[in-house]
Amino acid sequence: LANPNMNLRDLLILVADPSSYMSALIHSMLRGFGSNKVLMVRNSVGVYHAMTAQRIDLLICDARLPLHGGLQLTRVLRSKTDDEHRTLPILIMTADSRESTIKQARDAGANMVIAKPLSPARLYDRLAWIAFNPRKFVDTTSYFGPDRRFKIEGYPGGIGRRKGDNVTEAAQGSAPALAQDDIDSLFTAVRSGQE
Amino acid sequence: MMKKASKRNAVAQSKAGAQTQLAKELEVRTFALETRFQKMARRDGGIPRDKALEQAQIILEEA
Numbered sequence: 001l002a003n004p005n006m007n008l009r010d011l012l013i014l015v016a017d018p019s020s021y022m023s024a025l026i027h028s029m030l031r032g033f034g035s036n037k038v039l040m041v042r043n044s045v046g047v048y049h050a051m052t053a054q055r056i057d058l059l060i061c062d063a064r065l066p067l068h069g070g071l072q073l074t075r076v077l078r079s080k081t082d083d084e085h086r087t088l089p090i091l092i093m094t095a096d097s098r099e100s101t102i103k104q105a106r107d108a109g110a111n112m113v114i115a116k117p118l119s120p121a122r123l124y125d126r127l128a129w130i131a132f133n134p135r136k137f138v139d140t141t142s143y144f145g146p147d148r149r150f151k152i153e154g155y156p157g158g159i160g161r162r163k164g165d166n167v168t169e170a171a172q173g174s175a176p177a178l179a180q181d182d183i184d185s186l187f188t189a190v191r192s193g194q195e
Numbered sequence: 196m197m198k199k200a201s202k203r204n205a206v207a208q209s210k211a212g213a214q215t216q217l218a219k220e221l222e223v224r225t226f227a228l229e230t231r232f233q234k235m236a237r238r239d240g241g242i243p244r245d246k247a248l249e250q251a252q253i254i255l256e257e258a
Contacts, residue, residue: 005240005241005242005243005244006236006237006241006242006244006247007235007236007237007238007239007240007241007242008235008236008241009240010235011231011232011235011236024258025255025258028251028254028255028258029251029254029255031250031251031254032247032248032249032250032251032252032253032254032255033242033247033250033251034241034242034247034250055231057230057231057232057235058232087228087230088230089230089232089233120247120248120251120252120255121248124244124247124248124251127236128244130232130233131232131233131236131237132233132236132237134227134228134229134230134233136225136226136227136228137225137226137227137228138223138224138225139223139224139225139226140222140223140224141222147225
């Protein structure tokens with residue numbers, strides 16, 4: 001896909017953040033991306049109620065979500081063997097973007113982590129990564145979640161690249177542009193000029 | 196002499212325990228999975244990135 005378009009229409013997205021301002025901000029961004037079904041909750045109890053009532057397609061969750069944090073919520077969701085939300089894509093938002101925090105989110109089973117403050121571009125790209133770069137799920141005695149061994153090598157399918165990238169093709173040399181005699185004569189001319 | 200033997204036993208038991216734990220951890224099952232989000236997000240009729248960002252910016256400014 002050279003330039004994939006993301007279709008969020010009719011997907012039920014659950015935004016879990018204690019801040020009503022942040023939730024409203026994310027809601028606005030998602031509406032701009034074409035989403036028409038967004039639920040907002042303030043804590044993990046709200047997440048539980050929302051998931052009991054309906055099937056959620058994507059969870060965008062703050063790492064410090066009350067009562068026990070977004071990472072603990074992720075662990076619990078991934079551990080429920082009989083729950084349809086076990087494989088739910090989870091995007092963790094955090095203001096603490098230290099490597100250790102990112103690793104903790106990864107090991108909890110989050111699909112992606114996004115640093116706060118959010119921008120529309122960052123949010124769109126994370127969602128596109130989840131949508132267009134599906135990863136295998138891994139099930140071990142100590143971990144259940146997306147395969148943690150992955151490497152981001154640029155944007156998926158070219159999303160977010162600068163317009164000029166990959167447009168110009170470098171010419172491939174099939175033969176010398178000048179014959180060796182011509183090259184020699186050029187050097188000879190320079191030398192004779194110096195003399 | 197006795198002390199050395201018991202120490203050796205303890206080390207051997209610890210090694211065996213670690214190996215059992217490792218064997219359990221190596222019981223890995225991987226499977227490909229396409230979630231509803233991935234399936235639906237790739238449908239036709241999506242919004243191009245540039246337009247999506249532009250629309251989001253407009254809604255944010257309005258708000």
